[in-house]
Structures are given as C-alpha cells and as structure tokens.
Amino acid sequence: xxxxxxxxxxxxxxxxxxxxxxxxxxxxxxxxxxxxxxxxxxxxxxxxxxxxxxxxxxxxxxxxxxxxxxxxxxxxxxxxxxxxxxxxxxxxxxxxxxxxxxxxxxxxxxxxxxxxxxxxxxxxxxxxxxxxxxxxxxxxxxxxxxxxxxxxxxxxxxxxxxxxxxxxxxxxxxxxxxxxxxxxxxxxxxxxxxxxxxxxxxxxxxxxxxxxxxxxxxxxxxxxxxxxxxxxxxxxxxxxx
Ligand SMILES: O=C(CO)[C@H](O)[C@H](O)COP(=O)(O)O
Numbered sequence: 001x002x003x004x005x006x007x008x009x010x011x012x013x014x015x016x017x018x019x020x021x022x023x024x025x026x027x028x029x030x031x032x033x034x035x036x037x038x039x040x041x042x043x044x045x046x047x048x049x050x051x052x053x054x055x056x057x058x059x060x061x062x063x064x065x066x067x068x069x070x071x072x073x074x075x076x077x078x079x080x081x082x083x084x085x086x087x088x089x090x091x092x093x094x095x096x097x098x099x100x101x102x103x104x105x106x107x108x109x110x111x112x113x114x115x116x117x118x119x120x121x122x123x124x125x126x127x128x129x130x131x132x133x134x135x136x137x138x139x140x141x142x143x144x145x146x147x148x149x150x151x152x153x154x155x156x157x158x159x160x161x162x163x164x165x166x167x168x169x170x171x172x173x174x175x176x177x178x179x180x181x182x183x184x185x186x187x188x189x190x191x192x193x194x195x196x197x198x199x200x201x202x203x204x205x206x207x208x209x210x211x212x213x214x215x216x217x218x219x220x221x222x223x224x225x226x227x228x229x230x231x232x233x234x235x236x237x238x239x240x241x
Pocket of ligand 1: 034035088090103106110
C-alpha cells in the first residue's frame with residue numbers, strides 16, 4: 001500500500017510522463033479520476049505554453065468541465081471519430097496490463113473512449129499495481145429498470161464461476177443510488193480475487209441489464225506507474241507479447 005502523503009507526487013510523476021507522450025495535432029481521450037485530473041492540469045499547462053493544437057474528447061462530464069475551465073476545447077467523441085491516444089487512471093493494474101476501472105463510476109464512457117483509440121495509456125501510483133485483480137470491488141453499470149433482477153443474474157453467474165458475492169448498489173451519501181453520466185446505476189462486486197477475468201467478463205456481458213463492467217482486458221498498451229521520488233516505471237504491452 002502506498003503512503004497517502006506520497007500519492008500526489010506519484011500521480012504527478014505519472015501525469016507528467018504521460019503529457020510528454022502527447023504530440024501536436026493529436027486527437028486525445030481524457031480519462032476520469034484524481035490521477036487523470038492531474039494529467040489534465042499538466043496537459044493544459046503544456047498546451048498553453050507551447051500553443052499546441054489538439055482535439056480532445058472526454059470520458060466524463062467532470063473531466064470535460066475541468067478541461068474547459070482550464071481553457072481547453074472538448075468535443076464529442078463522434079466529432080473526432082477515432083483517437084490517437086487515451087490517457088486514463090485505473091483502480092487496479094495487473095502484470096498483463098489488465099485493469100479494473102470504474103471507481104469513479106465512469107468506466108462505460110472510459111471503455112468506449114479507450115477502445116476508440118489507437119493506444120490507451122494508464123497512469124497510476126504504485127498502490128494500484130497488483131499481482132491479481134479483484135481486491136478492488138469490480139464496478140458493473142446496470143440499467144435502473146429491473147436492477148434487482150439483474151443483480152440476481154449477476155449473483156448466479158458468479159456462483160457458476162465459483163465466486164460468491166451479493167453485489168451492492170453504490171449509493172450517494174443521502175442513500176440514493178448514484179447515477180452515472182448515462183443515468184444508470186453501479187453494482188459493486190467484492191470478489192477478492194479474480195482467477196479467470198475473461199470468463200467473468202463474458203459472463204457479465206451476457207446478462208440483460210448489464211451495460212458494462214469495469215474489467216479492461218487487452219485494452220491498455222502502456223501503464224506509467226509514478227513513484228513518490230518523481231520517477232516512473234513503465235509496463236508495456238509489447239514486453240508481454
Ligand atoms: O476508473 C476510473 C473512474 O471511473 C478512474 O480512472 C479510477 O477510479 C482511478 O481513479 P483515481 O486516479 O482517482 O485513483
């Protein structure tokens with residue numbers, strides 16, 4: 001576990017390294033979360049300092065608002081078509097560059113944007129690197145209509161994979177279910193260890209009412225892991241192949 005006092009330095013190191021990957025003229029996807037927020041801050045500094053010409057799409061309303069507040073122009077993904085690069089955070093990164101995302105309830109748009117990009121780069125602190133996915137609760141975005149039936153289907157699917165859990169609906173402080181940018185609910189799955197992520201991903205995707213789960217498999221090309229001393233470690237997909 002990373003010491004919380006050093007996390008911001010780690011995030012800043014990862015964000016700065018990611019900003020260095022951005023080239024003038026790129027179409028760029030902006031992620032969501034506290035690490036992505038640092039990246040957008042650093043990106044805006046570089047864009048203004050160098051007069052860079054970028055076209056940007058966002059994975060959430062929150063990031064779009066932040067970027068616009070910093071003087072960046074954010075367009076709809078469909079106006080840009082295909083992106084060169086998306087830079088985003090993650091909740092867990094394993095040695096195969098498989099990810100859990102959705103801690104910020106944005107994984108649906110995050111997955112759409114990342115998979116509409118030539119490359120996805122993850123930025124994170126060391127605390128996100130795990131040997132096996134699953135300690136972080138796996139978020140699953142579901143349609144509000146019939147969500148309790150959807151939860152029952154998820155529970156049955158987990159049982160068939162020898163995983164036991166009763167998914168918990170994510171709530172706001174006032175007790176209301178949180179709503180995603182697409183107005184859906186989030187169910188969080190406390191699985192502890194995911195032994196067969198592709199099987200779990202397929203099982204979840206096959207359930208009516210599930211919009212998207214937070215497993216990102218074979219999507220991330222590079223993970224930049226920031227360290228408190230300002231250095232970074234890079235985990236690359238090419239090194240795995
Ligand atoms: O998936 C996400 C949002 O849905 C975030 O990228 C993930 O939760 C990491 O966030 P942070 O950088 O704040 O730890």
